[in-house]
Amino acid sequence: MFEFLDRADAGRRLGQRLAGLRDRDVVVLGLPRGGVPVAAEVADALNAPLDVIVVRKLGVPFQPEVAMGAIGEGNARVLATRVIALSRVTEEDLARVEQRERELLESRVARYRKGRPRIDLNGRIVIVVDDGIATGSTARVACQVARQLGAARVILAAPVAPARVIPSLTEADDVVCLAFPRNFQAVGYYYHDFSPTEDDEVVRLLDDAARRLHRVQEGAGPGEAAQGAEEDVEIPAGAVRVRGTLYAPPRSEGIVIFAHGSGSSRHSPRNRYVASVLHAEGLGTLLLDLLTPAEEVNRVNVFDIALLARRLGAATRWLETRQDGWRGRIGYFGASTGAGAALWAAAEPDAEIAAVVSRGGRPDLAGTRLAAVRAPTLLIVGGADLQVLDLNRQAMALMRAPTRLEVVPGATHLFEEPGTLARAASLAADWFSRYLLSAGKGTPAPEVHR
Structure with missing residues (x-):
């Protein structure tokens, strides 16, 4: 246990x-x-x-x-x-x-x-x-x-x-x-x-701690200390409330919502590392647990992509409402089964999602909805994750939105090999900067098979 x-x-x-x-x-x-x-x-x-x-x-x-x-x-x-x-x-x-x-x-x-x-x-x-x-x-x-x-x-x-x-x-x-x-x-x-x-991840944690200590030593006021700080939130989603961790820096033009995969959580070191790389680019993040602890016990829920997508949509609407007067853009980052949920939610007719990134994801789980996705999508797959790589190529063939496939050499499904997660995070940061920030080029990226 x-x-x-x-x-x-x-x-x-x-x-x-x-x-x-x-x-x-x-x-x-x-x-x-x-x-x-x-x-x-x-x-x-x-x-x-x-x-x-x-x-x-x-x-x-x-x-x-x-x-x-x-x-x-x-x-x-x-x-x-x-x-x-x-x-x-x-x-x-x-x-x-x-x-x-x-x-x-x-x-x-x-x-x-x-x-x-x-x-x-x-x-x-x-x-x-x-x-x-x-x-x-x-x-x-x-x-x-x-x-x-x-x-x-x-x-x-x-x-x-x-x-x-x-x-x-x-x-x-x-x-x-x-x-x-x-x-x-x-x-x-x-x-x-x-x-x-x-x-x-070690370097990021030490950097974050050093910045926190510097704020304390400099005597930042309460309002300043709150700027850019992480906040645990609960989001209504139908009959339940899902938990999330929100980081919304002042004047941020874009916020990326994370949908983790099966067996992981919003506290996943991998997703938190990717989020820290996005923070360095000036992006906000909302890391989500799309299932309650009681629901996660039932493995059927983990693969209920429609349910996960509904929860993701509810979190998106909550974020838009909470950010009063905010006119920024929202992106989705999905890992494993979370990628299928992200693309399913992005395909909704009223979804205004500026970009989607999948890391080691299962976009194929979005099925026929892939053709309805309008957001520019980046698929990042490990070169040693052959089965998932093949599923990503099949999914890409069904998509009409600007889509790019990036293969990280030597990486397996969880990107545990030295340097591979850093490469995936860098690719994601470039993609979201392009489509969520005004300084980005905002031009569609061509399809690339590697």
Whole structure:
């Protein structure tokens, strides 16, 4: 049974557990990569700065899987002297391994921080966060490194850990864990969505946290702080209310409504990453859960494209009404089955949708309605997702609106491969900028098969 919807959900719940530390002198450190989305929610809940804590294992030269120590930033080093002695590792051997691992560590740090300095830990409460603990080896080292970097108190926080491991985590002053099963499975077993976190997502989360901290330090007023902030909303859709996350920057000319696919949610790290790329272009976003939690249990609803499209239409009308006096344009972004719903809704006679983008989508699920779609449509498919690629080509042949097919080489259905999601997000941003923003060209893009 799943304990957490995804890492963001786990982070929000962990933040609630740690609420007593809000507005204290706290720094939240996420272990890359999966720990950072959890840590970002904790930092937001505690109004605390967010950073990464990067550690590298020092493996015995002739048996690298055996750790003889670990290193962190600021020349922090933890050595397992007993392992070194038994392995007869010389000072020269240790120095060579450390130099190699430190180069890798510094490379990762530079990629994540993009030139930002490390947050000072001296005399502060430090919360080390991961998305789950299995053996605890990495978490132990991270706590030791945080201590060496000056932390006055170290708290280790994770959504889930084996009950038998928690008592052994003595490197932390306190351990906060939401679930501690006795019959522990793999960490991913306790998540509904445990898809990989990409480096791009880590960078985005750190950037977002840095901007939030800057606003606080600059003393932005209440009105300014609200500008461009995300807001959780509930939208009436017939007999139910669907949940969404709205980001509507001031004077935005365009807002993109996201319809996620089966097995995902508005908190999906992939969709949130794409949304962040659109935000950088000046676009607003509305990420939606088109089904209620009770409805999602029934898999039939996930593939009820007509139902999903009606919900999407209701959200569109709600958005148009809420944005009083707004004269901007609306686009749809659909993933998996959400793409079918987006095109179905865009085909409605009264729909005024300026553009549609499908990522790894199933446009074929819109069936005969594809011919009625008027909005310029971009279909993004992974080159290794052969079955879906074929379905997209079939759907494209039925469409009369300006339509373009972009194939991202090497990408599978979820765009988990390095750089592939960033490429898809860039393509989507270009498409929506073209059709939703006045600075865009606004000219139809030709059909392209790749």
